[in-house]
Amino acid sequence: MAGKENKINFKNQTCGCLIDDLLRGEDCREKDDGENILINPEAEKISHQFYLRHLTDGLPIIPPTEERVLKFLENSNRKGDDLIAALPPRMGKATVEKIAVNAVMAGCLPVFMPVVENSINGLSMGRFNLAGLNATTHPVAICTIVNGPIIKEIGLNSGAGCLGPGSLANATIGRAIRLCMLNIAGAVPGVGDHATHGSPAKYSYCFAEAEEETPWGPLNVERGFKCNTVTLMGVEGPHNVNDHRSTTAEDLLDTIAHTASTAGCNNSHVPGEILVVMSPEHSGALEKQGWAKNDVKDYLHQNMTVPVQLGGRGGRKLDSKWDIDGKVSITRSSEDVVLVVAGGPGRHTMIAPGFGAGSQSVTVPF
Amino acid sequence: MSVKLVEREVLSPLGDIETKKRNLNPFPDDFETVALLDNTKPGADVILEILKDSLGKRKFLDVKKPAGAPATSEQLKKAAHSDLAILALGDCGSCTSWIVLDAIRLEYMGTPTISICSDDFIPFARELASSHGLNDLRMLEVQHPIAGLSHDEIEDKSLKIIPALRYLLQIP
Numbered sequence: 001m002a003g004k005e006n007k008i009n010f011k012n013q014t015c016g017c018l019i020d021d022l023l024r025g026e027d028c029r030e031k032d033d034g035e036n037i038l039i040n041p042e043a044e045k046i047s048h049q050f051y052l053r054h055l056t057d058g059l060p061i062i063p064p065t066e067e068r069v070l071k072f073l074e075n076s077n078r079k080g081d082d083l084i085a086a087l088p089p090r091m092g093k094a095t096v097e098k099i100a101v102n103a104v105m106a107g108c109l110p111v112f113m114p115v116v117e118n119s120i121n122g123l124s125m126g127r128f129n130l131a132g133l134n135a136t137t138h139p140v141a142i143c144t145i146v147n148g149p150i151i152k153e154i155g156l157n158s159g160a161g162c163l164g165p166g167s168l169a170n171a172t173i174g175r176a177i178r179l180c181m182l183n184i185a186g187a188v189p190g191v192g193d194h195a196t197h198g199s200p201a202k203y204s205y206c207f208a209e210a211e212e213e214t215p216w217g218p219l220n221v222e223r224g225f226k227c228n229t230v231t232l233m234g235v236e237g238p239h240n241v242n243d244h245r246s247t248t249a250e251d252l253l254d255t256i257a258h259t260a261s262t263a264g265c266n267n268s269h270v271p272g273e274i275l276v277v278m279s280p281e282h283s284g285a286l287e288k289q290g291w292a293k294n295d296v297k298d299y300l301h302q303n304m305t306v307p308v309q310l311g312g313r314g315g316r317k318l319d320s321k322w323d324i325d326g327k328v329s330i331t332r333s334s335e336d337v338v339l340v341v342a343g344g345p346g347r348h349t350m351i352a353p354g355f356g357a358g359s360q361s362v363t364v365p366f
Numbered sequence: 367m368s369v370k371l372v373e374r375e376v377l378s379p380l381g382d383i384e385t386k387k388r389n390l391n392p393f394p395d396d397f398e399t400v401a402l403l404d405n406t407k408p409g410a411d412v413i414l415e416i417l418k419d420s421l422g423k424r425k426f427l428d429v430k431k432p433a434g435a436p437a438t439s440e441q442l443k444k445a446a447h448s449d450l451a452i453l454a455l456g457d458c459g460s461c462t463s464w465i466v467l468d469a470i471r472l473e474y475m476g477t478p479t480i481s482i483c484s485d486d487f488i489p490f491a492r493e494l495a496s497s498h499g500l501n502d503l504r505m506l507e508v509q510h511p512i513a514g515l516s517h518d519e520i521e522d523k524s525l526k527i528i529p530a531l532r533y534l535l536q537i538p
Contacts, residue, residue: 034368041373055379065374089463089490091497092381101379131467132434135490136460184381186497194459194490270432315458315513316433317406358435358460 040065050105055183057175057203061105072100075113084117085124088131090186094120098184099176106176111154112169114366115206115230116176119144122232122364123177129359133234134187137194138266138315140234140355141201142177143275145340146208147220148228156208160344163207163238163277174204201237207342213280214341215287222293225365233338234359235275235352236265243282244347249289252282253296256349257303260330266356267330268306269314271322273361274331276300277350279343297334304330316356332357388499391478393535397449399425401477403441405433405465409512409520410455413482416524417452417531434460437468446475450535456483456491457512466494469503479503480534482527484510506530 046063050056062068073080073096080097087094096117103116123130123142133140146156157167165171186192195202211218220229241259246252260274267274278286286296305327312318322328330353331337338361343350354361400421402414418426429445431437431453437445445451451472456462462483469479483491485507495503506527512520532538 034370036370036372038374039371041376046376050379063374063376064379065376067374069377087381089494089497090381090383091385092383094381097377098379098381101377105379126436129435131463132460134459135463135494136434137458138434138460179379183379186381192490192493194462194487270434315407315461317408355434358432 054188056105057178057182059203062107064101064104068104069097069100071110072103072108072113073097075110076100076117078117084121087120087124087180087185089135089192090184092184092186094124094180094184099180102179102183103176106172106179107168108172108176109154109168112173112176114228115144115146115150115154115173118364118366119173119177119230119232120180122230122362125362127360128232128234128362129355130185132358133355134181134185134192135194136355137196138355139195139197139199139201139236140359141199141205141237142181143201143233143235143352144174144177144206145219145231145233146206146229147211147218147231150228151208151211158208158210158342162342163350170206170208171204174206177206178202178204199237207277209340210280210342213283215283216293216341219338219340220363220365223363225363227365229363229365231338231361231363233273233275233361234355238277238350238352241349241351242347243349249286249291250299252285253299254303256351257300260300260304260351260353261306262353263306263310263313265330265353266314266358267353268311268328269318270316270356270358271328271330271332271336272356272359273336273338273354274304275352275354276337276339277342277352278339279346279348280341281345281347282349283341293339294334297337297339300337301329301331301334306330383497385497385499387501388473390500390502390504391473391476393478394449397424397535399427399448401427401429401445401448401451403429403431403437403445403451403453403468405431405453405455405461407433407455407457407461407513409515412517412520413454413508413512413524414452416521417528420528420531421537431468432464434464436464437471442468442471442475445472446477448477451477451479452482453479454482455512456481456487457510458487459490462487462491463494466491466503467498470495470498470500473500473503480531481505482508484508484512486510504534506534
């Protein structure tokens with residue numbers, strides 16, 4: 001109670017005018033040019049207001065004040081009003097400032113800005129087919145894979161739990177990208193995003209490759225870069241491959257191939273890319289037996305197949321050119337196997353089928 | 367002097383939109399060649415066949431295009447060698463996107479179009495067309511769903527849009 005009595009009600013306080021002025025009959029309300037003290041708006045209130053206006057993913061946000069946004073712009077090499085792309089389906093303009101606003105809301109740190117803005121740049125490229133990905137009934141999400149020195153600089157997780165909770169950078173970068181889809185692209189569920197069920201992967205889906213663990217060289221180098229990169233892929237949420245017992249490379253890869261060879265994925269009727277996130281223990285075991293990265297990709301491409309009668313049940317008609325002796329490969333070539341190494345101890349691999357032939361991954365150097 | 371506590375304003379996360387309104391290509395008074403773009407979704411071929419039968423003796427160009435992805439430039443060029451292009455079927459998110467966007471690409475190439483979408487996806491199709499400045503992009507709606515239905519059921523639904531098609535094309 002004592003605390004309540006001590007609360008100051010600013011509205012009922014004296015106006016601050018001098019007594020002489022008041023005696024002269026001057027209207028203090030008109031004259032008062034008192035000092036304004038700026039305070040940050042209450043996060044709870046702004047979160048609720050933004051939620052009611054369909055501007056969030058349902059989780060609380062950090063209020064995007066100008067001061068906060070300016071700190072993000074200081075971490076960009078571009079100007080705030082530079083246009084990166086108009087994002088479908090709404091064709092909203094993704095300026096650097098709008099991306100920064102959404103990154104603030106997501107809880108990013110200003111130093112994450114280069115990853116977020118280069119990701120938006122990548123997914124706006126034609127071959128990524130954002131118009132299809134954002135609107136589809138399929139639960140495809142945008143996965144962001146980071147390579148390069150920035151991993152350590154901003155604390156991205158490439159180890160244990162890298163696809164799960166617990167890392168500020170992983171969690172908020174993926175979320176910032178999703179908020180850009182909601183607010184700039186207009187990919188609002190039921191309005192511009194028609195995913196039948198959606199996916200938990202649409203909240204956040206960002207991780208770094210374990211570059212010091214991979215026996216084969218990281219993804220950015222494979223794609224011709226030595227600098228920082230973001231690789232954007234349109235893929236389903238990850239599915240686990242548990243293999244603790246295989247002692248030969250073929251047996252281990254057969255487990256992965258079998259798990260990936262499912263009739264219900266888009267790749268079964270329009271073959272395309274698949275993401276394979278191999279744990280260091282799995283990749284190490286393969287390397288120990290003399291398997292190079294291309295050997296692994298070739299083997300998976302050749303063995304990830306589904307029977308034609310099952311593959312032909314998807315949304316689009318299976319082109320007869322993919323029917324090889326009654327089987328369809330879920331990838332068009334070994335290049336479609338996007339293989340990275342990440343994760344902590346344990347003999348697990350994660351796989352995530354793509355959107356099929358309708359979307360191609362993009363790697364952006366920065 | 368008074369002191370006021372003022373909350374900092376927050377910035378809007380919404381991307382600005384700047385849409386330049388574009389005009390549709392008028393239908394010709396008479397037309398000889400009709401391009402039928404089939405995105406291979408289940409039932410698209412049946413719908414196009416029924417519509418084709420209702421248009422009488424004309425020349426038809428059959429063009430296959432991807433469902434959830436853009437038509438290739440070769441596919442569009444082939445379709446543009448016509449007086450009118452009919453595109454089917456938008457009955458999901460990505461296929462509706464690329465029925466509408468490919469129709470818009472054909473309109474830009476000078477070919478008038480009609481897009482066939484299911485009624486569940488027509489509101490999205492119209493919003494998408496408006497985002498590209500073509501608020502009046504011509505569309506016909508079939509009752510959702512189409513996928514999973516028998517040939518006869520799709521035929522029944524397709525026959526219901528024939529009057530609207532003939533009205534659009536001013537065929538008595």
